[in-house]
Amino acid sequence: MNGQEEGNQINVELSEAIAEGEYVNLAMIAHSQSEFVVDFIKMMPGLPKAKVKSRVILTPDHAYRLLNALKENIAKYEEVYGAISSDDDSQIGFQFPMNYRGPVGEA
DSSP: OOHHHHHTOOOOOOOHHHHHOOOOOEEEEEEOSSOEEEEEEEEOTTOSOEEEEEEEEEOHHHHHHHHHHHHHHHHHHHHHHOOOOOTTTTSTTOOOOTTTTOOOOOO
């Protein structure tokens, strides 16, 4: 590496707790003039409540960069593994299927 490339590197720390990650299956996004707020939520079948597992607050510039980074990574993923089926999630007013909360298991 040359000196210029080394100067552009960032040393990123990742704690063990954060490295484990959180499973989420829903994201809710709100915005104001100065920020985007993304809540990542875990919703489980048969349970009446869903929990926000993480909240990320971004500037509009960073939200736009995230959008482009996701598009780029999805394209790379689909090149290797094939198209991701959308199940029409992209429609305005998307709602989980009526049976998502499904029958509650019995013991």
